Amino acid sequence: MSNDCIFCQIVAGQAPSAPIAETESTFAFMDIQPxxxxxxxxxxxxxxTDLRDIPADDLAEVALESQRIAKHAYSAWDADGVxxxxxxxxDAWQTxxxxxxxxxxxxxDKDKDRLRLPFEPGIRGNQDLIDSLAASMRESLGEG
Known part of the structure; x- marks a missing residue:
């Protein structure tokens, strides 16, 4: 636990939250800026801190719990997607x-949904750049 981390405080019950679900290794709660x-x-x-340092078992548990809850958004709230x-x-919006x-x-129903896409889907990228980026990632991964 990090004493100056608001999410650690929420998990420890030291800061208010609207809890949703809890497992041995995860805690789910409502976002106050939805x-x-x-x-x-x-x-x-x-x-x-982030995706780069989370242990694989914690990442897997968060992903599985996110999936479980996402499935219930359809029946609990009549969501059209998740x-x-x-x-x-x-720089990737982590706050x-x-x-x-x-x-x-x-x-x-946009009265319930205030999000908009941050990019325009359907616009084809530069294939040379895509190929170059793929090659540099394969090299970084040791995939040749």
């Missing part, structure tokens, strides 16, 4: 530096 009705967070109980989102680093997964119900 992008849609029902937007919630799933965090590991053990502190990890996004799972993780932000890793300030609380305790790994967390956003479970964001999506609705056709």
């Amino acid at each position: 992008g849609s009705d029902g937007h919630l967070l799933v965090v590991p109980k053990r502190h990890s 996004n799972l989102l993780n932000c890793c680093g300030a 609380v530096f305790h790994f967390h997964m956003h479970v964001i119900p999506r609705y056709r």
